[in-house]
Amino acid sequence: MDEMKQFANVMIHHKCFKERQGCLTESLDHFSIEYPELYSLLYMEIKKRGMEFNDPNKMFKWLTTSTSNNNYKKLHEALIFVKKNNIMAQEQYIIDIKHLLCQAIEKKTNINEAVKICRLIEKLPNLTFINGRLSNLIQEVTRLNAYYRPNTLMVTQEKYFMANNFKPEQQNIQTSQQQQTLVSPYSLVQPTCTQFLHGSSHFSLDCYGPLETKANYYKYSSFDLNQRPLTENLTASFESLNVDDSQLIQQQPIPVLSPMLQPNNLIPRYGLPHFNLNHFGLGDFEINSFNKCPAFDLTQLLPNQTVVSQEMDGAVMKWLYYLRIHKYQWFFNSLSYHEIEFIDEDNIEGFITKVNKNSITKGALSKICLSCKELRERPKKLNDLLMTLDSEVPLTELCESIKYLRHILNYPIPNKNCVIGDKLQQDIVCVMGKLFYQLQANICVTNCLSASNPLGYCINKYLLCTMLINENQIFMRNQIEKVLYFAESLKYKVRIMSLCKK
Numbered sequence: 001m002d003e004m005k006q007f008a009n010v011m012i013h014h015k016c017f018k019e020r021q022g023c024l025t026e027s028l029d030h031f032s033i034e035y036p037e038l039y040s041l042l043y044m045e046i047k048k049r050g051m052e053f054n055d056p057n058k059m060f061k062w063l064t065t066s067t068s069n070n071n072y073k074k075l076h077e078a079l080i081f082v083k084k085n086n087i088m089a090q091e092q093y094i095i096d097i098k099h100l101l102c103q104a105i106e107k108k109t110n111i112n113e114a115v116k117i118c119r120l121i122e123k124l125p126n127l128t129f130i131n132g133r134l135s136n137l138i139q140e141v142t143r144l145n146a147y148y149r150p151n152t153l154m155v156t157q158e159k160y161f162m163a164n165n166f167k168p169e170q171q172n173i174q175t176s177q178q179q180q181t182l183v184s185p186y187s188l189v190q191p192t193c194t195q196f197l198h199g200s201s202h203f204s205l206d207c208y209g210p211l212e213t214k215a216n217y218y219k220y221s222s223f224d225l226n227q228r229p230l231t232e233n234l235t236a237s238f239e240s241l242n243v244d245d246s247q248l249i250q251q252q253p254i255p256v257l258s259p260m261l262q263p264n265n266l267i268p269r270y271g272l273p274h275f276n277l278n279h280f281g282l283g284d285f286e287i288n289s290f291n292k293c294p295a296f297d298l299t300q301l302l303p304n305q306t307v308v309s310q311e312m313d314g315a316v317m318k319w320l321y322y323l324r325i326h327k328y329q330w331f332f333n334s335l336s337y338h339e340i341e342f343i344d345e346d347n348i349e350g351f352i353t354k355v356n357k358n359s360i361t362k363g364a365l366s367k368i369c370l371s372c373k374e375l376r377e378r379p380k381k382l383n384d385l386l387m388t389l390d391s392e393v394p395l396t397e398l399c400e401s402i403k404y405l406r407h408i409l410n411y412p413i414p415n416k417n418c419v420i421g422d423k424l425q426q427d428i429v430c431v432m433g434k435l436f437y438q439l440q441a442n443i444c445v446t447n448c449l450s451a452s453n454p455l456g457y458c459i460n461k462y463l464l465c466t467m468l469i470n471e472n473q474i475f476m477r478n479q480i481e482k483v484l485y486f487a488e489s490l491k492y493k494v495r496i497m498s499l500c501k502k
């Protein structure tokens with residue numbers, strides 16, 4: 001143990017990553033040459049623990065059988081080994097970490113161990129999902145740790161005592177003097193009177209017909225209360241209300257209604273059906289033949305549209321980062337969504353000439369053309385996927401379907417500035433529902449469930465698709481709630497299966 005502590009201290013003292021990595025490589029080379037059996041044993045043990053900490057079934061066993069002190073050590077080690085794309089394991093860790101942190105906050109025990117876990121969650125990049133879900137509890141544990149440290153508490157109390165009692169701030173003295181000068185005998189009664197006059201629902205300026213009564217109202221308002229006694233203010237305010245009904249009716253102004261605003265943009269668009277009840281239910285070809293107008297052309301109607309003016313630049317930028325061609329964002333920001341959708345090998349040179357900027361490499365050209373082809377064929381493939389999932393699908397084909405869905409969810413989805421309706425979002429939600437029923441049927445049949453087998457891979461990819469839909473603002477609220485319901489039901493099914501086999 002002493003040698004391990006010495007080795008850890010040597011590694012920590014290295015500031016840069018290259019020095020630390022060189023020291024680690026040298027130590028492992030020496031260990032593999034001098035102690036080959038121990039080196040292989042260490043490698044096998046680390047590999048075994050990495051597989052166990054990514055398996056939800058084995059996590060249930062040691063989390064339920066281990067003691068509370070051992071739980072913190074095990075969780076700390078497990079969080080290091082858990083993979084970023086293993087959503088099932090991370091969901092299980094969220095439940096256990098939430099339970100332990102709540103116990104530490106409630107009972108004020110094991111705060112140091114809880115702080116170590118919180119710092120590890122904030123530091124490791126593969127735990128961003130857990131950090132986002134438990135951010136409030138992590139902040140509470142950090143606050144408790146700062147509160148229960150005696151040294152820092154004594155220092156803060158001493159600073160506060162010296163600052164406020166022996167050396168009062170000049171600003172506090174000025175504010176106290178201002179408060180003393182503003183206080184008067186009648187100002188104590190002022191809020192009650194003003195609240196009575198202004199806040200009551202029976203008194204308003206419209207109730208006073210003559211202008212003299214309104215002048216009396218302002219004359220005896222709250223601005224003049226400090227100069228008159230309270231009884232005079234009250235009598236004057238009530239005397240102003242004694243007005244005859246006939247006088248009110250005679251001098252009440254007759255309201256003049258302003259002319260209604262007429263819309264000035266009711267210009268019929270060529271190629272679009274006129275809004276008439278007789279046209280509902282007709283097909284597209286019948287509507288076009290009935291109108292006898294030229295086909296609707298977006299480029300004629302909106303000639304200077306780009307993804308920036310269509311408010312699609314954020315979604316396009318995420319898509320380019322996903323494809324790792326984000327340095328060509330200048331090219332896509334100068335085109336509209338429909339122009340990007342129809343880019344292919346034949347017309348991409350024309351679009352580059354239109355933009356008239358830097359050139360694009362040959363490898364990037366082919367990648368852009370393939371990606372735009374996938375964007376163009378996405379609705380057709382989703383329809384084919386809906387028809388395929390109506391029947392029972394093998395597990396290998398199910399994996400490919402979920403993998404494709406996760407892939408296209410990183411592509412931009414057009415908003416209301418580009419298309420009419422949300423047909424694409426509805427198809428994606430329908431595919432998620434049919435995939436859920438397929439996965440649920442496979443869970444009932446399987447005997448072993450882990451992150452390494454095909455079914456566990458499918459469940460993790462499905463939960464990743466749920467996260468992508470939940471983070472995408474183009475989906476409606478009811479669509480997101482439906483997809484989240486599928487995900488929660490699937491996670492509950494996995495937990496019940498693990499408990500039954502425990």
